Amino acid sequence: MKRLTDPQEIMEKSKKYNLHSWSAQKKLSPKVITRAEGIYFWDGDGKRYYDMSSQLVNMNIGHGNKKVIAAIQEQAEKLPFISPACAIDVRSQVAEMIIDVAPDNMGKVFFTLAGAEANENAIKIAKMVTGRHKIFSRYRSYHGATYGAANLTGEPRRYTCEPGIPGFIKFFDPYIYQAPIRFENEEAATAYYLARLREQILYEGRDQIAAIVLESVTGSNGGIIPPKGYMQGVRDLCTEFGIMMVCDEVMAGWGRTGEWFAIDNYHVQPDMITFAKGITCGYVPLGGVIVSREIADHFDENVLYCGLTYSGHPMGCAAGIATLGVYKELNLIARAKERGVLLGNILEDLREKHPCVGEVRYIGLFSAIELVKDRATHEPIVPYGSDPHKIMPRILGMLMARGFSTYTHENCIMIAPPLIITEKELKDAMAIMDEVLTEVDAMI
Structure with a gap:
């Protein structure tokens, strides 16, 4: 079939046949x-x-990296798809490479196609491991647009999925610039927000909360950087109450903050890290959940009730290997x-x-x-x-x-x-x- 080349025709057909995200369609001019x-x-x-x-x-x-493109082409010729139940070279290799650069406590990877799916499965894993049902996340957050990830999301893009799933609880970010209190310093802000979070944990039931999910650095909702001591404070609360700390690194991971993962800036080890985006830089889709060795050990004897047709897609894994190589080479x-x-x-x-x-x-x-x-x-x-x-x-x-x-x-x-x-x-x-x-x- 002949490909479209005329820009005007491309635009007109896009408006006629595509539904564009987050937009009223009539006035669009893509x-x-x-x-x-x-x-x-x-x-x-x-x-x-x-x-x-x-x-x-x-x-x-960046765009057009030849090494990543070549890896995708090579994998497409060799083995474009095989069931996630099978062990294949690229799936094994990229998982090992991810664990090698993740925090020291991490043990295994469950692959998805994107960040929303990663967060969906992190929620399920937290519930399976803890036996609890409540999930905490922050108001100024975005974790994806699928139903569970949208309920996890705090900002207005969650509204169309409400009333939502029971057990999703929101708490306030340490958003110091727009806080109603003028704090003396970052440490004072940290103490205030951690005290409020602790209070909310107690009110919601300390033995009811499976996970606290938070972007290590808040992305689209303002690039909010946690104040001094905040991430360690959240880690301490999670440890005290047996809650899983899940860091959403879909946007902030893979070098974006000057470390492999944004959480590395704070020398904190979460229980899970969700990722996507920069693992393949969009050349083909790939995402996943990195879990601690303790969580990985749990599923040695307990069934992991997670599964996706395209989990660990061979072409995504091949692209991931090449992309990680580019990060290191450059x-x-x-x-x-x-x-x-x-x-x-x-x-x-x-x-x-x-x-x-x-x-x-x-x-x-x-x-x-x-x-x-x-x-x-x-x-x-x-x-x-x-x-x-x-x-x-x-x-x-x-x-x-x-x-x-x-x-x-x-x-x-x-x-x-x-x-x-x-x-x-x-x-x-x-x-x-x-x-x-x-x-x-x-x-x-």
Whole structure:
């Protein structure tokens, strides 16, 4: 069958036959993309864009990596699919490679296709191991759009799945910038939020809670970085009450924060880590749950009631092996930390320069710019869960018009470029952000 080549025809057929995520369909005008390479992609008119969100914070190694493409091609010719019940070379090898870079207490991997499936299965595993039924997660979180993952999610994208599954409990994030209390320091904020979490655990029944699930660094809901001592405090609470600590690293994992996993920044060992995105950087789907040796041992004698047709898909595993090789060959974990220092300096300069910037948050190449109407009161540029005048889409459009591609959520602009970005590329792209923020200053 002849492939479509005309950009206008591609766009029209997309609108006619595709349902596009998170959108009312009638007014959509999807951008037609024809190719991508490195940190760039091009539209049907030949316009080039900096991919400053790594698409959906998954293209960590950038676009068009030849080694990963070759691994997929080779696997497609050798063995494109075999049942998850079988042992095959790539499935065994990538699992070993994942355990080698995971925290020291980790023992085995259960593979999925994506992050939502990973979180779904982590919930099931926590319930099976503990015999408990309640699951804690935070309000400013996103864990996926499948039914269980949506119930785990705290932000407004969960609403369409409510009333939801019994036993899903929300608690407040240590979101210091928008807290109703002005804390003296990070340690004071940590003490406050951990005390509230402990209180909630007691009210909900200390022997009823199977897991506390939290993004090691909150992703799309504002790039919220845990204050000093917070993650260790959550670990201590989980240990005290026999609760599984599950770190969602779907977005923050695989070098994004300058460590293999974001939780490594805090020297904490969770019971489970969920992952996807950067394990294959979107070249083909792969996700999974990394479980501790203690959990792995539990299933030596107890049935693991988890299963997916495409668990550990051979082509995904082959891509994962190649991708992990690229991380190591290009030293991308260390490069993310190094480039993150430059990005942090640029973001701090933007905060000083632009009244519309309330706070910037960054760790490695994972960052957010929080936009406000008033720095003194921290009033967001748009109310939480509402943007009636479409201010954030307007700002996004201003960036796109200049060739800067990213996404926004609530009142935050996400900045998370591929880890391969050079200093010059980072400076040039962020100069565009500087221009647009000048226009936003005028808007407020």
